[in-house]
Amino acid sequence: MLKAKEYKSGIKPIWCPGCGHFGVLNAITKAFAALEQAPENAVLVSGIGCSSRLPAYVNSYGFHGVHGRALPVATGLKVARPELNVIAVGGDGDGFSIGGNHFLHACRRNVDLVYLVMDNEVYGMTKGQASPTTPAHWDHSKLTPHGPQLRPFQPCALALAAGASFIARGYAGDPNGLAQMIFEAVRHPGFAFIQVLSQCVTFCPEQARWKQQVHEEDHNDCCDPVAAARFLHGEDGLAKGNFYRNPRPVWPPSAQAGGAVDLRSEFAL
Amino acid sequence: MLKAKEYKSGIKPIWCPGCGHFGVLNAITKAFAALEQAPENAVLVSGIGCSSRLPAYVNSYGFHGVHGRALPVATGLKVARPELNVIAVGGDGDGFSIGGNHFLHACRRNVDLVYLVMDNEVYGMTKGQASPTTPAHWDHSKLTPHGPQLRPFQPCALALAAGASFIARGYAGDPNGLAQMIFEAVRHPGFAFIQVLSQCVTFCPEQARWKQQVHEEDHNDCCDPVAAARFLHGEDGLAKGNFYRNPRPVWPPSAQAGGAVDLRSEFAL
């Protein structure tokens, strides 16, 4: 049994001091401790972004792939090696912009994965451009000088419509609560999605206000998609809690026992 | 003023006799006639698939691009040439599988486009593999011999969660009703999504039953997303009608009058 801090790899994060991603790192190590996770049987898979640097900082296996493709890598790995605990992590840009299609299809495919998105409503690593979750009138980026002027992407509502069977939102400023959420997500059979509000202190200093604004909203027992949809259409995006949990068959169905393998006979004349 | 049939290009479709896409072609030409559409000011943009062959059959401009990218091409064209009537068309594979990300982001971007998906729940052109909308237990494809075993993709529910401002479902077997829908979609300011049930007689002969199964369900006045979500979560996927219409600001906002263009002065020492 390892302690939470023994799940840190010792590599020093490149993150800015105060970055929310530190809180997520802490929460993951706490959850691993609670899960008594054997480090060699866990794999953190990520794309590209400040958030996607996380795997290297955890004492487990990791795969730091290309931008937007954490979920396919995690899917291939989990399907090929179902005994591993596979957790995909990344940012809002990685997951909802370039990776949006994989997010949709992972929700419906329902492979037994956890997907944790550190949502800071910005592209941190490329120095502060708008992401899909950026507020419409946020005009701090030179790429969208009048703000993106688009309705922000609603990750939880989309996950619901796409068929995710576990939907929750956490806050990096509450690593203990987040650790508990991750614990439950790992235990959940099927695809579990956690959106984490994880502030970017450098490009969105206004997110410091989240400390005051984030509020608890637990629907632990909610397995009614219509009720969940109603809640998600009304809330302000700063509620934290479990919003939906509705286990359904995990893909792939367990393998049939393979008999003797004869691949050749069909070709014989 | 042209008649509906004068909007046909004269190129003979490669489609199988009885294919639903013929009905869609008819509906588009009827809608064009009703709109008194100048052929040179309309552009049909598509990806790859049987359905995506449609533009060549219409007497208007057309762009037959690569698989899954009709919406970005249409977006670029409409933003660059706002005076054109730009309609993106394609199949369920093109639009919801490889093109899923663009679908999501087109819904939230709300450019003034129509997107019409000919949904036959199958990849027709590549000879009958499962698409995202294929029923979970449809086992006619060798690629998924036990059926895809996945929850089918719900295009209208996803469009709603993604922020589409016009959502409707038509049926290729009812070209007049569909023509009316297209007419309204073109008139709608912003992104208008129409899912069309368009049977693939070759790989899904069972879709002949749609003739009996499709039923009317009009929510023309529905601009309440929660009510629309409730309806879409409950229905059987074979309802046809207008499900949601809720105009919101179109992107991009109209251009500011440009003054004298001085691009150089900032560089001068």
Add this chain to the structure above:
Amino acid sequence: MASCGSGGGIKFYEFLQFVPGLSQGNGVAADNCYSAWISPVRGKAAVTTGPNSRHLQDDITIAFTGSGGSGVIAVGEMLLRAAARVGFYGLLRKSYGPQIRGGESAAILRLAPQPVAGFADGIDLLVVLDWSHFSRFGDELILGTDTCIIEDAAAGVRPLTVPAAVSILTLDFTGLAGTLGSAHNNIAALGYCGAWLGCSAEQLVASLNHRLQRQDSATLKLAAQVAQAGMGLAAEHPPPLAAPQPGRPEATRWLATGNQLAALGALEAGIRFVAAYPITPASDVLEWLATHIDKTGGRLVQAEDELAAVNMAIGAGYGGVPAMTATSGPGLALMAEAMGLAVASETPLVVLNVMRGGPSTGIPTKSEQGDFNLAVYGLHGDAPHVVLSALSPADCHFTLGWATAIASHYQTLAVVLSDQLLGQSMQVLPAPPAMPFQARLDRAALPPVDGEHYLRYLDTGSGISPMAVPGDPGAMYTADGLEHSIGATPSAGAGDHQQQLSKRQRKLMGLMQSEHWAEGVEQPEARLLILGWGSCYPVALEAQSCLEAAGVPVNVLGVRLLAPLPWEALQAQCAKVSQVLVIEQNHQGQFARYLRGFGLQCHAYHRPGPRLLTALEIQQQVEALVDA
């Protein structure tokens, strides 16, 4: 019979040991008798040489054409199966119009007493069930003056383009079937041609039953009757053409497509994860895998797109499970970014690319060799990887096996180039020997027990770093597409970058020693080498045969290892002759340009598809060079 322009047959020469390491005795291939079937040449005993032997082993090309619904493809497949039982080898190619159903379609069948790996220039016997759209085949179905046409009485109006000189026999297949209560004039034609080739009724019925498995017994019985009626017609009105003679083939022969054989090779070499996104003409590889991988305990996932497919395969490969995907040009282009990730993170990955006409969507159902550049050069940054080409339909099995072993041994990307011709042609061939390759992470490359010091990207002597997989205790690391130190920590340092770049390039040098880099056939006194890759190789072999008959001995070499190129070994082959002619089926001469980059002095002959390269045109090219 239309091959070699003047009507000669293909011939087979003794395999001549000519490449050090590419021998019969000292390598895996020969141990397993691979040489007997990889190419149509290796290991076959020579018959005789010299011009007089040309007609001893006659081949024949039969084409069935009709509209999409008329079942000509089914007839072709059934006839090939039945003919194989009689003792023929053969190859069957399908050609469709753009329509999904309806439209034109053709089955082109070449039969011979020995293995057949390429197509001939013309058509000996053309069976027409429906003339409409015939002209759309344009340059694909070339009628010579000696072509003999059998047309169904209900085939409709014969196009004016059919030369007046050809002999035409009109037979009422439709009426014959109709009197029995069947609409299947194609089955009557099957019986007719089958009888002519010497098939027994049992053999034809077996073929019918195999093809119509899912039908009820009444349907099967009726079909058998129609076929027998067709046989009767052949007795009364035989084609005005001598029937070819079957051979005395090996005990175990197979009927399979290159795509099926590729899939089989992959599974036999240990592929246990496949990610799939359908695309013509690669879908049938994926479909065969989908229906068979379960048996091996492996898994196939249908992905949402090619970006997902290739990354899924990378995920499985990182997990230590040999993984692949298959695609065609547009999909390969989409996979380029992630292929670079496999290279940089040193994750085993096999990508089979079954080429079709390009660029862009191009001509999706027809064959071309235009993706060489993309496969060899299409990654950003300096990203050395392996590119193989399959040299015949049968060689798809061998090459996929080799690619699987390479990807896992060298922890890298192996792209295999096949094409629509190799992949979708159905071939009768000797059963392949047991798969000689196995995917496995080299034991020597496993991490040291002492995990404290595990250095994932260690710069070892071979350049192959120790690769742990999740589950291995004490060797946790994060694989990375960012440049990194030997210890897998991200690094922007010039030293680390240089070291890892060099290591990733150097590790592949081990391949330079492989005996499998090429296949070839030498002839005494050859002064010219025909150098090809992929589906050009069998065509070159046939051209060689024709040229020998014409008194022009040439060598032929088909390169299987395109990148990294074993330049020295290739140079040694080229040094044996005074001229080299590089052939390929694309517009720009991509392979020739590549070879010139190494310093090769060569002539190049290349042209795009969809019309296939033929032995005749290569022969003409060679003759022009030799005369000049």
Add this chain to the structure above:
Amino acid sequence: MASCGSGGGIKFYEFLQFVPGLSQGNGVAADNCYSAWISPVRGKAAVTTGPNSRHLQDDITIAFTGSGGSGVIAVGEMLLRAAARVGFYGLLRKSYGPQIRGGESAAILRLAPQPVAGFADGIDLLVVLDWSHFSRFGDELILGTDTCIIEDAAAGVRPLTVPAAVSILTLDFTGLAGTLGSAHNNIAALGYCGAWLGCSAEQLVASLNHRLQRQDSATLKLAAQVAQAGMGLAAEHPPPLAAPQPGRPEATRWLATGNQLAALGALEAGIRFVAAYPITPASDVLEWLATHIDKTGGRLVQAEDELAAVNMAIGAGYGGVPAMTATSGPGLALMAEAMGLAVASETPLVVLNVMRGGPSTGIPTKSEQGDFNLAVYGLHGDAPHVVLSALSPADCHFTLGWATAIASHYQTLAVVLSDQLLGQSMQVLPAPPAMPFQARLDRAALPPVDGEHYLRYLDTGSGISPMAVPGDPGAMYTADGLEHSIGATPSAGAGDHQQQLSKRQRKLMGLMQSEHWAEGVEQPEARLLILGWGSCYPVALEAQSCLEAAGVPVNVLGVRLLAPLPWEALQAQCAKVSQVLVIEQNHQGQFARYLRGFGLQCHAYHRPGPRLLTALEIQQQVEALVDA
């Protein structure tokens, strides 16, 4: 001063007319005085030649280093601006660690009395605000024995790797700022260095005000005081190093990065639609465009990914609106499929690729030239297109303009290769002349009035087909990535395929005649040609200067038109010398391999980044060749 190894300065030679068409008198470039600023060489009058002139135009390299928060980049930019006002030309490069904030950072500044386009080998003056992480710069900051170090008293522990022999002066910038109530030791250092370079207080304050625009006036005032205090310190404790002398520059000079100039060039040549997905080091191109394109009536869309970005640009281009996107390696790989669509459908498209270290995510913030292969070869099928390289930061303006004109005139894809060094270095340069290029569909290529017979893909003499755009009455057609007939109907016919493939290749041959295909400088009696592309060209020019000083005259050629390559013109250049040395900054020597494919006999010198190529190492390579 550290350039040329032995400490010589860069020199400038008269532009010698040496390429037919590449002249001063008969082309657009010279008419517009482009030659004065495209490269640092064209049009500059030679000073004197021979070894004794080496020190006449001294350059100096100053580096500021500190932790990410210490504001060294700001100091570098402000100093460059102030020094420019005094009369210096200069170039500024930024180097960061992987951290987003904090971590190490450095600003490296090279100043000279004439335009500066490359960096030197060493550092003359190193100003250290913070020693922590200094060692991480490793090979990027090379200290010579004659480097002079100024360290802040609060800079912390000096690393052991700093050679003992260098002269070190410790000054209390922190204390000085502190006494004034400021935490900005960097501004004190600015004042110190500014005074030494001869800047007036007004000039420094103007720089401060420009940089700190958004700050309140109290902050500005305090900053001015700190800067003046720094100036005072320089009077008391000047650096133990002679200050360089400014020049007497042109009236209008600019301060800009290559990325800004590329963006400006694109807009000036008529780009009116941009699709953007951020990626280092291309994001600032897109950001500049976003804040300026509105003024031109154009539009920028931030796309959801690169697949969307490139297809959006294609959509706009199809609509007749000149369109571009900008990206870097991973993004370019993702765009490959759609780039093939632009080629096949003959849609104008400009893609700017600002290269960084590869493969895969590689080294995102540093420069390398590894994407040559992908840009030239990365499309599937036979897909001829245009690839240009920008030859200096200033040349980014010219080359983007040319690319924009080419894409629209030839209805094709034009990829421009730039790199992090060209793109992100800030340069003082003569103001560029008016943009000589304009995107427009050639009038002659417009469809005939009689729409009945409009043939979109007509095989014209030039190979350029008449392109209508939506809104043109009577010319409706469907653009297609499927192969098609001249009338834009999908076709799988061999004849149509061959015709369209040939047409798409042939139309680009018009480019072979362009005078813009390369830039170069010849020297009398040169026996060797240094041949480079992109950011290597300025380095080669500096090497040329050093070599001349060492008595080894060489020619230098920078190729702007990489594909299709004007092989005959290039051959003519190579024929003038007995040896050719191809230089580039990548591991595999991608350009050299490409040139050899055309038959060029050459030596090649290439190595990967992130350490920049220097004039010294090229000089050494040349000397080794000349001696041998």
